[in-house]
Amino acid sequence: MRRRTNFRRPSVLPGFWPAFSYAVLYLSLIVLIPLSAVFLKAASTSWGHLWKTISAPNVVASYELSFGASLVAGLASAVVGFLVAWVLVRYQFPGKALADALVDLPFALPTAVAGIALTSLYTESGWVGRYLAPLGIKVAFTRLGVVVALTFIGLPFVVRSVQPVLGDADRELEEAAASLGATRWQIFRRVIFPIVRPALLTGFALAFARALGEYGSVIFISGNLPMKTEIAPLLIVTKLEQYDYAGAAAIAAVMLVASFAVLLGVNALQRRSRGFMETG
Amino acid sequence: MSAMPISSAPPAAPSSIRPPSYAAQDPAVVRWGLTALALGALGLFIVLPLVTIFVEAFRKGAAVYLAAVRQPDTIAAIKLSLVAAGIAVPLNLVFGVAAAWAVTKFQFKGRNVLISLIDIPFAVSPVVAGLVYVLVFGAQGWLGEWLAARDIRVIFALPGIVLATVFVTFPFVARELIALMESQGTEEEEAALVLGATGWQMFYKITLPNIKWGLLYGVVLCTARALGEFGAVSVVSGHIRGETNTLPLHVEILYNEYNYAGAFAVASLLSVVAVITLGLKKFLEWKTGRESR
16 A cells, blocks of 8 residues: 555546556557567577678668658758748738648658659659759659658648747747847847747657658658668568568667657757746 | 657647737738748648649549549458558557546656657657567567467458557557646546546546547547558558558559559548548647647
8 A cells, every 4th residue: 555655646536547557558568568579589689690780781871861861851841841830820821721731731641642642743754853854853763752752751740840839939029129129130040040949959850750760651752772762661671571580670679779869859859948938 | 747759740730829010020022932932832842742643543534543443452452441440549549548547637656757658659660660560470470389370360461450550550649638638637527526426427527528629639640640551551461452451552552563543543532531631630629729729
């Protein structure tokens, strides 16, 4: 009895133990135990074999592509997403509600559908690709295509992170700065941007993390050329198709560690930005 | 203090309702220039792909479209997708309510750890989500031999597809309810108990009406993702036409067979679901009063 009251604060509400036990059991069975299988499987082979798998040239190339393209796409999402959030929060224009609703489309659209749609747009005969081809820009079946797909996926994360913060930002600060003689650009750089920066960073990190693991929207537009446009999740699938479970688990373990690191970073960022909001 | 990490569901859209006193001072050139740029970007990145799907789907005419949609393999894929979502969503719904109840109405040690753990599936690549079940239930997996001896198929069969779907949609309902119920506190439930309600009466008459719109919001997002999941399901399905092929996998198969009209026709069905999801999402955000937050 004493241990229980130490574990949780007493409450008159019923149902804690059934709800808590069920939640923990379900979480363990569906998520935690299966996920641990990845690390146990990767660890079941020797270090030498493990290292050989994740340092193979095609695996290293896929990590480089996945991290590089996710980084570039995250930055592109940050720029475009910030612009969209700015316009949606601060200006009035016809069709604004529709534009706002459409921002979430990349989230609602199945990734495979997005993948084939983007591919058909950006091939050399596609609606967009045909205008880029004369300029010597190839998108479909290149690394640029991977970036385009990942930017599509990342956009809503930035918009939805920045939008509330921009909406809540105190306009009086801007008016005070303006009355003190600041130019518009100075107000933006010195007053507005510092307020929005943590949210923008969070949005970027969320977009980056999602891009790292993204599969469906990328594999169509990338063309999956060995050493050139193979993303890391694709190599996991390839290893599985060859029944190389340990190899697949090894690649996956590295990706999981990277994702969790980003996740911890986001949490730390959000704690810091909350502190910023509370003190300032 | 709830952690808000990697999410597949971007937080809901708020919109500022304050009068744009200062923004009105932005020169018209800047205002319209930036608006045009932003709308151009949305048009290029979001509207154009959506339009393409329908144009490609009907490129060879309505007859080809209807034939592709009515094909037995497509019907089987629709059924399988609905069955998988129909099992996965209620499972995650029950979990979401239980987890949110434990986490928001009580204070206990490790509460924040539990909240963070619930979000893990959002940080995991869909491909890895499929892989974990192959490692557990696959032929060379932990339970592979045991299952084979009893002739139970999990991987390359419906149970695997359902498990993968459950995994990727795991946090949707829970995180929605946790955010909502945390803001509601425990006073109404305590009052009901003081007035003599039983636990279930309290739940049905007080808690459920309070959370119904948020619950529905979580269910909508969960269902949309369950119907559209590709990577995780692709790993565990085995791609057997007419048997273990969900709708998104069927799109891939048709596309890889160069049957573009067919692929886009099936894709257009999923796109309609996506557009309906966006509409429902907006409606429920309005219902839960997110807009004014």
